[in-house]
Amino acid sequence: MISEFNRNKIIDVALLDEKTLAVHGILNDSIYSLELDFKVNLSDLVCFEIEGRWLRYTTPECPQALNFLAQAEGFCLALGIEEKIHKTVGRTSCRHFANLLIECAYAVRETAKLIRYQEAQVHNPELTWQEFLLGESETGSNFSQKAAEDTEDASVAVSVAAPATGEPAKRLPTPATGKSGAFIIDMHMHTAPASPCASDSVEAMIAKAQRIGLHGICLTDHNYLWSAADIRSLRKKFTFPVFRANEIVTEQGDMLVYGFYDDVQGIIKLSELKKRVQAAGGFIVAAHPFRGFLTFGADDIGLTPEKARSREMFQLVDGVETLNGKVTATENGLAREVAEGLKLPATGGSDAHDSSSVGLYATAFTRPINNEVELLAALKTGDYQPIKFR
Amino acid sequence: MADNILKFSLNRATNVEKLDHGNLLSVCHLRDTFTEAEIRMVVKMPELEIAEISGHFRHIYLDGIDNLDDSLKKVLGVRVGAGMLKIIKGLLGEAENLDQIVYMVEECCHGVILHLTKKVLLKAPDDPAGRQEFYSEMVKKSIRLYDRCAAFAKGSPLVASLEAEKRAGGRF
Numbered sequence: 001m002i003s004e005f006n007r008n009k010i011i012d013v014a015l016l017d018e019k020t021l022a023v024h025g026i027l028n029d030s031i032y033s034l035e036l037d038f039k040v041n042l043s044d045l046v047c048f049e050i051e052g053r054w055l056r057y058t059t060p061e062c063p064q065a066l067n068f069l070a071q072a073e074g075f076c077l078a079l080g081i082e083e084k085i086h087k088t089v090g091r092t093s094c095r096h097f098a099n100l101l102i103e104c105a106y107a108v109r110e111t112a113k114l115i116r117y118q119e120a121q122v123h124n125p126e127l128t129w130q131e132f133l134l135g136e137s138e139t140g141s142n143f144s145q146k147a148a149e150d151t152e153d154a155s156v157a158v159s160v161a162a163p164a165t166g167e168p169a170k171r172l173p174t175p176a177t178g179k180s181g182a183f184i185i186d187m188h189m190h191t192a193p194a195s196p197c198a199s200d201s202v203e204a205m206i207a208k209a210q211r212i213g214l215h216g217i218c219l220t221d222h223n224y225l226w227s228a229a230d231i232r233s234l235r236k237k238f239t240f241p242v243f244r245a246n247e248i249v250t251e252q253g254d255m256l257v258y259g260f261y262d263d264v265q266g267i268i269k270l271s272e273l274k275k276r277v278q279a280a281g282g283f284i285v286a287a288h289p290f291r292g293f294l295t296f297g298a299d300d301i302g303l304t305p306e307k308a309r310s311r312e313m314f315q316l317v318d319g320v321e322t323l324n325g326k327v328t329a330t331e332n333g334l335a336r337e338v339a340e341g342l343k344l345p346a347t348g349g350s351d352a353h354d355s356s357s358v359g360l361y362a363t364a365f366t367r368p369i370n371n372e373v374e375l376l377a378a379l380k381t382g383d384y385q386p387i388k389f390r
Numbered sequence: 391m392a393d394n395i396l397k398f399s400l401n402r403a404t405n406v407e408k409l410d411h412g413n414l415l416s417v418c419h420l421r422d423t424f425t426e427a428e429i430r431m432v433v434k435m436p437e438l439e440i441a442e443i444s445g446h447f448r449h450i451y452l453d454g455i456d457n458l459d460d461s462l463k464k465v466l467g468v469r470v471g472a473g474m475l476k477i478i479k480g481l482l483g484e485a486e487n488l489d490q491i492v493y494m495v496e497e498c499c500h501g502v503i504l505h506l507t508k509k510v511l512l513k514a515p516d517d518p519a520g521r522q523e524f525y526s527e528m529v530k531k532s533i534r535l536y537d538r539c540a541a542f543a544k545g546s547p548l549v550a551s552l553e554a555e556k557r558a559g560g561r562f
């Protein structure tokens with residue numbers, strides 16, 4: 001039993017003076033070796049004077065990561081800061097420095113608690129941890145408030161949708177279908193602020209779709225339900241077919257759900273989602289089923305289409321997204337082989353999170369689609385195919 | 391003030407080993423001033439699904455976790471890969487004493503990913519030009535690396551050929 005991979009992290013926290021902690025963190029694993037040194041104000045857990053060091057790294061450009069560590073200066077390391085560290089240090093510097101900083105932040109919080117406990121014990125030597133913690137929660141000295149402020153991504157208000165059947169069957173001027181007579185819809189895209197990870201507004205996304213000649217788009221914001229009224233006014237404003245769908249997180253990955261208007265929050269089991277969607281007469285498409293890893297692919301781990309297709313998930317979905325704009329050609333190829341092997345219909349969508357990638361991939365239907373009811377009916381016929389649109 | 395004497399120290403070790411039939415065992419062990427905890431996870435290969443999981447957690451002031459193994463079972467079947475963090479957090483819940491458990495489950499998964507990454511990195515050539523080429527190809531093969539860290543940031547030499555293809559209207 002050889003250890004194939006090993007990662008060790010060591011974090012030390014010392015009291016530099018009455019008001020300041022000195023933190024030293026080391027991450028040493030089979031691939032990387034790096035260190036962080038910084039200071040923290042005990043009063044508010046704000047960190048400063050961050051310095052990083054590489055000892056071992058992979059690409060010749062990794063050393064650049066050190067130039068971006070200063071972004072974390074001024075962060076309050078209270079619980080809840082992890083997301084912000086991932087989004088700043090993780091994205092512009094290096095994810096391994098982010099990992100180490102998150103570990104350090106945990107150590108800082110534990111240390112601050114210990115120091116406050118010891119201070120309280122000076123006045124009351126009998127004080128137990130339990131009594132101390134009770135007092136802490138009453139005085140609210142755990143800084144989580146400040147961290148919440150630091151986290152920019154305020155959760156988005158979710159508007160309540162009317163059921164699809166309530167949507168008036170008002171016909172839009174039937175858009176011209178493509179040369180081939182196909183009606184082309186980008187079946188997967190995200191908008192800001194409905195999806196926290198997206199950066200362009202729904203208006204910008206529609207304008208782009210119109211400009212590049214798509215015939216319609218489907219909004220698939222993460223666990224977010226557009227209201228029928230909002231969609232109506234968008235369709236009117238742009239005279240362009242905009243449809244509602246949803247990308248729902250399950251324990252088996254993301255699912256694109258069409259013709260289903262429950263507001264699902266949190267993680268739902270796919271089997272449970274299936275029951276509810278089936279009852280509502282909707283349609284589930286497995287989104288990017290083989291979206292894998294940054295650094296290796298299905299081919300590197302020997303995942304064949306035959307093995308891949310035995311995943312329980314494929315028994316529960318109605319279709320598979322085999323062209324997704326955010327995954328590699330190999331990952332899309334594997335999805336296609338699995339869908340073919342299981343005789344499941346296949347869709348395509350850009351998964352655009354900003355207007356630049358709208359319409360990269362789409363789904364070509366054989367006839368015009370005017371509303372969500374028609375879209376759902378068309379999905380159930382299986383008469384469509386994923387295409388590379390531009 | 392004895393600033394040479396630590397107030398708090400932490401050791402976290404994550405190890406990945408190969409089991410007989412190719413599955414991976416990933417173990418994350420934590421020992422810090424207050425906590426002693428461990429998560430053990432078997433990941434089925436090549437599907438990369440969490441097939442077995444167990445653990446223990448002792449902490450000086452947080453209560454132990456009742457039926458930890460039962461809670462952990464909620465993540466069985468979850469696929470180690472993109473999007474897993476959100477799923478693991480959602481399945482295990484956000485109770486205060488579970489924070490560390492969620493983190494350790496993630497660390498086990500990261501260990502598996504890094505082990506598989508290591509196998510790919512071993513193919514990198516030794517000469518500087520070869521390395522440059524190797525990593526340039528890596529970001530092309532896995533476009534999600536693009537602009538996601540300093541090394542593959544816009545304008546980095548490692549993404550120069552990708553950006554050139556992009557400008558020429560190629561597949562990126």
Ligand SMILES: [Zn+2]
Nearest residue numbers: 247254287288
């Ligand atoms: Zn997704």
Ligand SMILES: [Zn+2]
Nearest residue numbers: 188190247351
């Ligand atoms: Zn998506």
